[in-house]
Amino acid sequence: MYKEKTEKGHQIKIVAFFCNWCTYTAADLAGVSRIKHAPNFRVIRVMCSGRVDPQFILDAFSKGADGVLIGGCHPGDCHYIEGNYKCLRRFQLFKKVVADLGIEADRLRLEWISASEGDKVRLVINDMVSKIQKLGPLDLPAKYKSWDSEMELLEKCVREQSNEIIKEEMEVISHG
């Protein structure tokens, strides 16, 4: 069973991009069938998983999402013939970029969920939430802040050092 918060009390938040025809409909079906699942995800409806720009994913992570889920139609079932393949292609490349950024693989997920698979919505979301709970919060905005302060510190050091160098040089010049 999922827990809404991690042990430290952080509420996990997943941004989900669901395609209008399959996964969004499946999430509705889960509702109609009263299939209970973790509340930690927020759905953004797009017409096709092919609409999901990798920049949306980066944007969501950088603004504090702990995970990003993309839901599309099964291969061969795309309402727009092959948008889900385009999504898959981008996803395969993009997950390498995300890994290079130090974001764990479990935080980004692509799933094919057809309009009839209300229960799969439950399985995928509960599984993803529990995995991310183990990882803990990603919280890039907080990391940005600490990186920013590191940068500031560095800058300060550099400035001080250069000031000293200048001072020394000035002394050399004045003595000279």
Add this chain to the structure above:
Amino acid sequence: MEKTNGQIRIGFYICHCGTNIASSVDVQKVTDFAATLPNVVVAKHYKYMCSDPGQDMIINDIKEQNLNRVVVAACSPFLHERTFRNATFQGGLNQFYFQMVNTREQNAWVHLDPLASTDKAIDLVRAAVQRVASHKPLEQKKVPIHPDVLVIGGGIAGIHAALTLGNAGKKVYLVEKEPTIGGHMAMFDKTFPTLDCAACILTPKMSAVKNHPNIKLCTYSEVEKIDGYVGNFKVTIKHKPRFIIDDLCVGCMDCVEACVYKEARFPDEFNQGLSRRKPVYMPFPQATPQLVLIDPETCIWFKSGKCKKTCVDACERKAVDLEQQARVEEVEVGSIVVATGFQPFDSKKISYYGYGNYPNVYTSLEVERLINASGPTQGVVVLRDGSHPKTIGIVHCVGSRDKNTNSWCSRVCCLYSVKLAHLLKEHTGAEIYNFYIDMRTPGKSMEEFYNRIAEEGMKFIRGRVADIYPDMSDPDHKKLIMKAEDTLIQEIIKVPVDMVVLSVGLEPRHDAQQVRRMLNISCSTEGFYIERHPKLAPVSTFTDGIFLAGCCQGPKDIPDTVAQAGAAAAEVLALIDRGFIELEPNTAFITEEECSGCKSCIHLCPYTAISFLEEKKKAFINEALCKGCGTCVAACPSGSIKQNLFDDEEIYSEIDGILNFDHISRELSYV
């Protein structure tokens, strides 16, 4: 906009949906929260936003408070987005100045913790409020509707839909894959609850279809491909070769008589293999159209190339053409009725009922043929060994309500089992046992029908049959023992019978998935096609212009099938007579000044809507061809492609809203 000096003024409304939403989501808290958001001028909650007073509230607020954006948190947009867009329009705004928050299906109904549900609602409301601010006024594109209609499937559903449409003066293409129309209903003997014979009510309709000036009947044909969209579908129909020239054949059967096979020796599909036919045959005596066909699988000419071809010589009208090829035809239609029907459950899948092993185990469809006056035995119920059954057991729910096979109730089996019990008693005088789980007899006159038949002296035993095996005490081992627990007396009983009837359930056709893909519609987990809404749009699909009728949507009896076919026809007529449909304006377009001419988008479009303007070195999207998936928008490296309703700006503001991301404080932190 003029009245508000370019200021954004948002009205926010959250619906209680009775207690559906309000019992899980704290609507007061969400309303109070929404009121604190920038640009929100009005924030209200109401019991039923979709009702007239709810909609009036929006309309009046738009006028009185000079609102220029509306957000409603209620059910799924699939249900009421149109309703609220219309209210927005009624208030005097462009209908796309509206955004909906799914608070019921994807929130209140699926989460257990009201606090978490409320938090989720708050995030999504924030997202919608931020998003709606960047909405733009859009115009819907009007698409003319081609007045012709395609009906797929020539069972009673397809027949009724085609006749209704034809009678209304619309041209209909009725495509049936079998050589004759009639479907399963043509195989039935009598129909419950009135016990009128299926042929008497069906065959007049079949001939009406055949003779209708507005219906083009394409039997032994299949829809191969469907292109286009509502109003303008391009349909490729493949006419399979009958090896008989349709226009010349009069159905005299001289060729059948002349066939080199003097004896009919191949299983007759229409009679469920209980009788034999020749390679050249008429599917059944009342087949419509009255055309014979040659089955290349059994015809010796096609198998060996050696035959005297007596059929060719026998036909005075020279209608036999052994060289005939499949013919492909392309037609244009504006709407499609899918009436592809069902297939009966394959009893062999339940091995302990012994179908296929014990000759005296029959399926209900076989019994329909056995009882039928034009069936293999002219209506005399004789077993495969020629004897007459004296005791008959009927097993209900074979391939229904069984988690090992099909979980659903097939709805018709209880009643057709009762009907078969009555008919078998009438034909044989045998003692009849019905083994049932629950007697399900919903519908007008159905319970009365059951009571009437029950009084005829049938035995009803409540219990699922666990096993069927030969009676070893019977000297010929012909009798079968039916073993079940009678759950009313809680005892295991064993009933020796001469004949077993398996009341098979209804399931999706084996090719349902293939047809679904071709049509771009959805199936439920079971494989039946999904309607747009189970109550409010029961014959529509999620694909505009495609409608459902009959058992392809789910098991149902003949009255319901006919009613649904009528409803599908009415929906089609409404579409045609209006003359046009307004499409979602979610198409993509290119902002030329930003396009670098890299051509990344061009090969991505599956509809070839994007072309390259050589003289300008810019891409160009043909709006008429664009279906609005947005794949090109996501791919454009310079961000020059925009999608109406799903623009980058709109999606980014949703992400911001969900994550409660504050650009200003973020930028301040950099300073």
